[in-house]
Every structure is written in C-alpha cells, then in structure tokens.
Amino acid sequence: MPLPPLWELDQALFRAVHEGARREWLDPALQVVNDMGLGYLQIAALVAAAWLGRGPRWAVAGLLVAVAAAGVVYEARLAPVVALAGLAGVLLFSGRPAALCGLAALVASGLVRLLVVPVAGRQRPSNFDFAQPMEAIFGRSSFPSGHATTSFALAVAVWWCLRGTDRAWVGPAALAIACLVGFGRVYAGVHYPLDVLAAAGLGAAAGSAAYLVWQARGWLEPAAPEA
Secondary structure, eight states: OOOOOHHHHHHHHHHIIIIISOOGGGHHHHHHHHHTTOHHHHHHHHHHHHHHSSOOHHHHHHHHHHHHHHHHHTTOOHHHHHHHHHHHHHHTTSOHHHHHHHHHHHHHHHHHHHHHHHHHOOOOGGGSTTOOOSSOOOSSOOSSOHHHHHHHHHHHHHHHHHTTBTTTTHHHHHHHHHHHHHHHHHHTTSOOHHHHHHHHHHHHHHHHHHHHHHHHHTOSOOOOBOO
C-alpha cells in the first residue's frame, strides 16, 4: 500500500498525538514542557548559567527559590515558573562558554526561523474543527516550530561544547528537554510533526555552527576530562 502524500501523513500523525495521546491528567505536565520552549525563559536560564557558571549549590538553590517566590508574589502561572527552574537547574552546570554558545545559537536560529515563517505561511493545525489546542494560536506561523527551533539550537550547542567533559550529562539532558518540547507542541495542538522535525534540523544546524565559531575563536575553556 503506497504511503499517503506527506501532508496527509503529517496530519494523521498530528491527530494520533493530539487526539490519541491526549489525557487530561497529562495536560499540566505537558504545559510545563511547552513553557520550557519559550524563548524568554530559555534566555533567562542561559544568562543565569553564564553569570553563575558552575556556581555553588547554594547559589543554584537560591536562584530557583527566588524564581519560585517571584511566581507566587506576582501570581504568575505555575508552569512557566517550574519550567524556568528546571531549565536553570540543568544549564547552571554548563559553564559560561557553553551557555554563551547556546545563547548565540538560540538567537541565530530564532532569527532564521522568523525569515522562514512568512515564506512557508503554513496554517496552524489548531484551525481544524477537531482540534482542541492548549494555546489560542491560529495564524499562519506553523512552520517551523519556534519553541522546538530554539530548544534544539541551545541543546545541540551545549552538547557539542561539553562532550567528553565531566559535565557531558548536561548535553543529553538538554536534548531530552528539546525532544519533549517538540512532542509537546504537537500534543498541544499548535504544530504538525513536520514543523517539529524542520525545527530540529534548523536548531541542530545553528547549534553546530555556533559551536564551530566558539571552537575556532578559542572561546571554549578546557574542562576536566570525564572520569
């Protein structure tokens, strides 16, 4: 049996995730995952990582407590607060050069994505009658996913920067978060799987390019080899 056209396959996969995998009890967790792909939260976590580097545990704990307290004081949604705390907790151990490289990759990929979106002009799947999106986003800005683009860009940059060091675990952790963010965008009903795959490719390219620049410029500090 021949495969359906790509757009039909993409729509079928979207329905399988958005409708088939959707569970009410999973929604809060997936909201946190989606918020971890917000650019301003990612930038905040990377700036904190660049500022503190491999900061002492009391500094990391203090920052996360401060973020949580701010969320309570300003009555912000819980999801972004938890998301920022999780990102900061991972990236604070990346070190300043890796964090800055990730920040450069994030910004570069985000700018390229802004150029691609109006050219692609793909309508969001949230416009389908059967869709029940978790976010009120209905425009022609579906391809590629912004959340997934920046998530993969910073994850790949950090992974390259820290591979073979005693902090190599940060790279896989960041990549796992990026994959969850990509899944979360489809689950939330605002992106097709192909949007996420394209975003992963764009983000990986930006992250790799940023690493090559950092390496060529000698901006990567030598780290103690992994035991």
